[in-house]
Amino acid sequence: MSGGWDITDHACRICFGRILSRGDVFRCCNCGAECRGEVEGICGCGAGVPPPKKGKRRPKGKFRCAKNPHRSAADPNEISIVPTSTLEASHGR
Template sequence: MSWEITDHACRYCFGRVLRSTDDGIFRCAECGKEAEETHERLCWCGAEVGGERAFKCMRNPNRTAKTPQEVIVREVD
């Protein structure tokens, strides 16, 4: 099975989410949790507060020594 790195972070451990190139399975590279069909079942993009989407995963636009992560999670405006 082959995997692609996505721009999403696992909502359980903040690990990087991978996507299978074979069958559309999404898997956390750190904790191993899996989801089918969409990354939103595994990453922060699918987390809701009060029935509304509350967060989004995104590439870190300003990587520094203090925040070296490639993917970060932000609140949705």
């Protein structure tokens, strides 16, 4: 590993900044929020979901990080936090 950070397809639930990863460490490139283990600890996918019990997976939440299909000057973020129901509707579920 080079020691650099990788860009993920997740957005920070605190400030909506992009989440970076290095091994099992996840960090917001904007506000500096950081967690270890799984990205859902600080991203929008984990918003409103309690942390999992040791050895268990985090349950699915009501929000997901997704590519922003309507990027513009008013909404320039490449990744947005959207309700899970929006993603299901757009995929015909």
